[in-house]
Amino acid sequence: MIEVKNIYKSFDGVPILKNISTVFEQGKTNLIIGKSGSGKTVLLKSILGLYEIDKGEIWYNKRNLVATPEKERKKMRREIGMVFQGGALFDSLSVQANVRFPLDMFTKMSAKEKQNRVEFCLEHVNIEPTKFHLHPSEISGGMQKRVAIARAISLNPKYLFCDEPNSGLDPETSTVIDKLIQSLTKEFQMTTIINTHDMNSVIEIGESVLFIAEGEVGWQGTNKEILQTQNEKLNDFIFANKLYAQMRREKS
Template sequence: MIEVKNVYKSFDGVEVLKNVSARFEPGKVNLIIGRSGSGKTVLLKSIVGLHEVDKGEIIYDGRSFTNMSEKDRKQIRKEIGMLFQGSALFDSKTVEENVRFPLDVFSDLSVAEKKERTNFCLKRVNLENANNLYPSELSGGMQKRVAIARAISLNPKYLFCDEPNSGLDPKTAIVIDELIYEITKEYNMTTIINTHDMNSVMGIGEKIIFISEGQKVWEGSNNEILISDNKQLNDFIYASKFLKQVREGFLKKGI
C-alpha cells in the first residue's frame, strides 16, 4: 500500500498540490484522473520522488519515503517499476537489452539468470521472438509492451504508469490496459496510473481519485463514477455525449 498524507507542492510560488491525501491499494489498479494542468502528473512524480513535496508525507507500506535517507530510498526504488508515457526505450539497444537494463543496474543475477528473466518477461507480454529487434522496428503497441516487460523485470511491488495509452489506437489501448490489469493481479502489485483516458477508467479503474485544481475532490470505483453527484467530476467525464447517455441509462435503471 502507498499512502499520501496531506501533501502540498508549489512551483515558483504557485500551489500545484493542496492538502492531497489518498491510499493506493495493493492488488488493485489505482487511477489518478483529472484535466491537463490539474496536478495529477505532479502528484505521480511526487509519489515516486521525482519531486520533493513541500509538506506532507509519502509512505510505502509503513515506510516514510519522505523522511528517509537517499540510501534507503534507493532500496525502495528497486521495488518500483515505471512505465513512461513515451515508453522511453533506448533506441540504440535491442528489445532484450532494454528489458535487461534494470537487471544490469540493480541486480546481482548471473548472465544466464538475467537472460532467463528477460525471456520470461518478454513471454509474459507476448513478445517471445522480439529479442533482437530495435525499438524503431516495433509498432507503438509493441514498444509499450516492451516497456511493461522492462518495468516488471525486477518483480516490483509498485508499478507506476504515466499515460500508458498515449498515442495508441483504441484497440491497442485496450490490450495494454488488460495487460496492466492482469500483471497487477498476478504479482499483487500496487499499480498507480495517471490518465485522462475514460476507456481506461471504465475498463480497469478499481480505485480512482479525481484531482481538480490541485485538490482531491472525489474518490471511488469505476462502478461509482457514473452515478456521482460531484459537479466537477461530472463536468470532466461527461464531456463525452456517449458517456452522458450511459449515465442516463444507469440512472433510469436506478443503479
C-alpha cells in the same frame, strides 16, 4: 500499499497540490485522473520522490518516503517499476536488451539468470521470441508499450507507476495495454498507480479512481460508481473526454 497524508506542493509560491490524502491499494489498478494542469502529474512525481513536497507524508507500506535518507531511498527505488508516457525505450538496443538493462544496472545475476528473467518478462507481455532481437523502430507502438512494461517488471517491483501508458495508441490497442497492466498487477500483487486522462481506461480497469481538480481531491471511488456521480467537476471532465473520443473516432 501506498498512502499519502495531507501533502502540499507548490512552485515559486504557487500551490499545486493542496492537502491531498488517499490510499493506493495493493493488487488493484489505482488510477489518477484530472484535466491538464490539475496537478495529477505533480502528484505522481511527488509520490515517486522526484519532487520534494512542502508538507505531508508518503508511506510505502511502513516506510515514510519523506523522512527516508537518500541512501535508503535508492534501495526503495529498486522496488519501483516505471512505464513512461512515450515508452522511453533505448533505440540502439534490441527488445531483449532493453528489458535486460535494469538487470545489468542493479543486479548481480549471472548472464543465464538475466536471460531467463528477460524471457520470463517478455513472455508475460506476449512478445514472441522471434521479436526479441528487433529494435524499437521495427515494432509497433503497442508492442513498444508491452516491451516497456516488461522492462518495468524485470526487477520484480512491489510498486508499478504508469504515466499515460495509452498515449498515442488506438482504442483497441489501449484496451489490450490496460488489461495487461491489470493482469500483471493481480498476478504479482503490485501496488499499481496509473496517471491517465483516458475515460476508456477508467471504465475498463478503474478499480480505484482518484479525481484531482485544481490540486485537490475532487472525488474518489470505483469505475462502477463514477458514472453515477453527481460531482459537477467530474461530470464536466467525463463529458469533455467523451467529446474528444468521438472526434478521434470521426477523424479515423
